[in-house]
Amino acid sequence: xxxxxxxxxxxxxxxxxxxxxxxxxxxxxxxxxxxxxxxxxxxxxxxxxxxxxxxxxxxxxxxxxxxxxxxxxxxxxxxxxxxxxxxxxxxxxxxxxxxxxxxxxxxxxxxxxxxxxxxxxxxxxxxxxxxxxxxxxxxxxxxxxxxxxxxxxxxxxxxxxxxxxxxxxxxxxxxxxxxxxxxxxxxxxxxxxxxxxxxxxxxxxxxxxxxxxxxxxxxxxxxxxxxxxxxxxxxxxxxxxxxxxxxxxxxxxxxxxxxxxxxxxxxxxxxxxxxxxxxxxxxxxxxxxxxxxxxxxxxxx
Amino acid sequence: xxxxxxxxxxxxxxxxxxxxxxxxxxxxxxxxxxxxxxxxxxxxxxxxxxxxxxxxxxxxxxxxxxxxxxxxxxxxxxxxxxxxxxxxxxxxxxxxxxxxxxxxxxxxxxxxxxxxxxxxxxxxxxxxxxxxxxxxxxxxxxxxxxxxxxxxxxxxxxxxxxxxxxxxxxxxxxxxxxxxxxxxxxxxxxxxxxxxxxxxxxxxxxxxxxxxxxxxxxxxxxxxxxxxxxxxxxxxxxxxxxxxxxxxxxxxxxxxxxxxxxxxxxxxxxxxxxxxxxxxxxxxxxxxxxxxxxxx
Numbered sequence: 001x002x003x004x005x006x007x008x009x010x011x012x013x014x015x016x017x018x019x020x021x022x023x024x025x026x027x028x029x030x031x032x033x034x035x036x037x038x039x040x041x042x043x044x045x046x047x048x049x050x051x052x053x054x055x056x057x058x059x060x061x062x063x064x065x066x067x068x069x070x071x072x073x074x075x076x077x078x079x080x081x082x083x084x085x086x087x088x089x090x091x092x093x094x095x096x097x098x099x100x101x102x103x104x105x106x107x108x109x110x111x112x113x114x115x116x117x118x119x120x121x122x123x124x125x126x127x128x129x130x131x132x133x134x135x136x137x138x139x140x141x142x143x144x145x146x147x148x149x150x151x152x153x154x155x156x157x158x159x160x161x162x163x164x165x166x167x168x169x170x171x172x173x174x175x176x177x178x179x180x181x182x183x184x185x186x187x188x189x190x191x192x193x194x195x196x197x198x199x200x201x202x203x204x205x206x207x208x209x210x211x212x213x214x215x216x217x218x219x220x221x222x223x224x225x226x227x228x229x230x231x232x233x234x235x236x237x238x239x240x241x242x243x244x245x246x247x248x249x250x251x252x253x254x255x256x257x258x259x260x261x262x263x264x265x266x267x268x269x270x271x272x273x274x275x276x277x278x279x280x281x282x283x284x285x286x287x288x289x290x291x292x293x294x295x296x297x298x299x300x301x
Numbered sequence: 302x303x304x305x306x307x308x309x310x311x312x313x314x315x316x317x318x319x320x321x322x323x324x325x326x327x328x329x330x331x332x333x334x335x336x337x338x339x340x341x342x343x344x345x346x347x348x349x350x351x352x353x354x355x356x357x358x359x360x361x362x363x364x365x366x367x368x369x370x371x372x373x374x375x376x377x378x379x380x381x382x383x384x385x386x387x388x389x390x391x392x393x394x395x396x397x398x399x400x401x402x403x404x405x406x407x408x409x410x411x412x413x414x415x416x417x418x419x420x421x422x423x424x425x426x427x428x429x430x431x432x433x434x435x436x437x438x439x440x441x442x443x444x445x446x447x448x449x450x451x452x453x454x455x456x457x458x459x460x461x462x463x464x465x466x467x468x469x470x471x472x473x474x475x476x477x478x479x480x481x482x483x484x485x486x487x488x489x490x491x492x493x494x495x496x497x498x499x500x501x502x503x504x505x506x507x508x509x510x511x512x513x514x515x516x517x518x519x520x521x522x523x524x525x526x527x528x529x530x531x532x533x534x535x536x537x538x539x540x541x542x543x544x545x546x547x548x549x550x551x552x553x554x555x556x557x558x559x560x561x562x563x564x565x566x567x568x569x570x571x572x573x574x575x576x577x578x579x580x581x582x583x584x585x586x587x588x589x590x591x592x593x594x595x596x597x
Contacts, residue, residue, distance in 0.1 A: 056594075059428060061424075061427065061428075061593075061594055062594075081335050081430040081432065082335060082430070084428070084429060084430040085335060085430040087428070089428035091421060091424050091425060091428065093421075094420065094421030094422075094424070094425060095420045095421060096417070096420045096421045096422035096425055097352075097422070098420070099351075099352045099355035099356050100348070100351065100352060100355075104348075104351070108344060108348055109429060111336055111340065111341060111344045112336060112341060112429045112430050112431040113335075113336070113429075113430060114333035114334055114335050114336070114430075115333045135355075151425070155429075155430070
């Protein structure tokens with residue numbers, strides 16, 4: 001086993017597209033990213049932020065125009081078969097192999113890898129034993145996605161890249177997916193996840209990286225991303241039967257003041273809540289969209 | 302109804318299957334070898350054949366069209382070729398086998414690669430350690446199998462209904478073998494080479510059928526080649542189908558029919574040369590033009 005501490009290292013990555021002859025658009029504009037071995041990192045960002053381009057460059061599908069990229073100790077632009085065998089990719093929704101059965105597809109693709117999982121074991125692990133002899137065309141959306149995951153895991157990858165893995169899945173199946181991904185990470189697999197779902201990022205990722213306009217605008221654990229744990233909090237309470245709300249950088253001080261001022265006879269403050277910005281609020285602020293919070297009273301200065 | 306059964310319960314818990322450990326402890330310094338090109342090619346070929354024979358629509362279309370053409374036109378066409386005394390039906394039967402081979406290879410391979418591009422197969426394969434050449438080899442193996450089935454079927458119908466005779470000598474069988482393999486491979490590789498052109502899988506079928514149909518009309522399938530206007534003869538001689546037809550006539554028609562060819566002989570050397578050249582050109586085109594992913 002190669003003992004690299006860093007699974008992915010990206011510095012100053014640039015990618016330019018030419019949609020028309022004399023027009024250039026920088027899809028990636030100086031992107032930096034580090035992923036440690038065994039981490040689950042979620043790549044978040046609106047459509048067009050460059051998530052797919054980043055994933056495609058990291059997996060050796062696209063060339064870059066500038067910057068340094070190292071994935072599992074190798075430059076993906078010079079990728080060979082041995083490097084590919086250490087990487088697992090779960091692409092966005094696919095409909096390939098429609099006429100073949102789950103078992104046939106898994107056994108066939110196992111034949112590309114030097115040390116694949118046992119096909120039957122893997123099919124069992126993703127919960128498809130009952131569908132092993134069903135053609136892929138006849139599977140439900142969730143079953144189809146599990147096949148995709150099984151194919152990504154087939155070669156015992158050191159790095160698993162998931163492109164919107166749970167789009168279109170029902171909540172129960174999503175949770176099962178998350179369980180599988182957590183299990184993998186616990187066993188030492190590094191996971192790079194591109195997703196639109198903030199709850200998925202929050203539930204899975206040890207770190208999230210938010211992309212906007214071709215670069216990472218913030219990265220960190222979901223709970224502390226962009227200082228959301230220490231930033232402005234919203235304290236809400238009831239005073240004289242009227243709901244009140246206040247933004248403050250020092251919620252403890254405000255609550256102490258309220259306890260002295262607005263407490264009921266039992267010593268409690270009616271309707272008291274202290275809310276930090278949610279991951280979604282933080283995300284929307286980072287990508288330049290003002291969070292809209294219906295039902296929240298305006299600030300009382 | 303008991304109280305217990307009416308209690309709203311949380312959704313049934315999904316099984317949480319244990320995943321096999323991702324990294325298998327292996328003896329230090331000993332990495333298992335990557336599977337060989339031969340093994341992966343054979344595996345790809347088997348997969349292509351299985352997929353093709355399970356796709357009922359393309360199966361029926363590929364196999365029935367040439368048979369229908371053979372039966373319908375075989376009933377319409379009468380007379381003999383020039384002064385050779387050989388029935389035109391026999392000439393036509395040999396031609397439709399060649400045409401069927403081109404449809405089973407050039408059109409089918411081209412359209413199937415376009416479908417592979419559209420449904421995500423190519424992206425999936427490009428992300429695995431499969432040697433890229435195994436994909437091309439698999440398509441060629443699949444094309445050979447489909448073309449052999451197609452040729453066998455047409456041969457059976459032609460022999461039963463139109464007096465087509467199976468090769469009587471070992472040297473004719475040998476000619477059949479190399480003409481078939483070279484023609485199939487050249488047409489399959491050309492289909493692969495052109496597969497990067499269509500932008501949508503819907504357009505691909507039309508794109509591959511157009512040159513196929515045009516060539517069928519000017520290459521000596523439906524008409525005696527020597528009776529075509531010289532300009533068309535010269536154009537057709539640049540492409541593989543004319544030579545594939547001629548090669549198959551040399552196998553299935555009596556030796557007396559050779560005088561009906563433009564050169565008054567079968568020109569086996571020229572056939573090998575032209576088909577071989579197309580195979581080589583197709584391979585070069587494949588290597589230079591093939592796209593695993595959509596255009597950037």
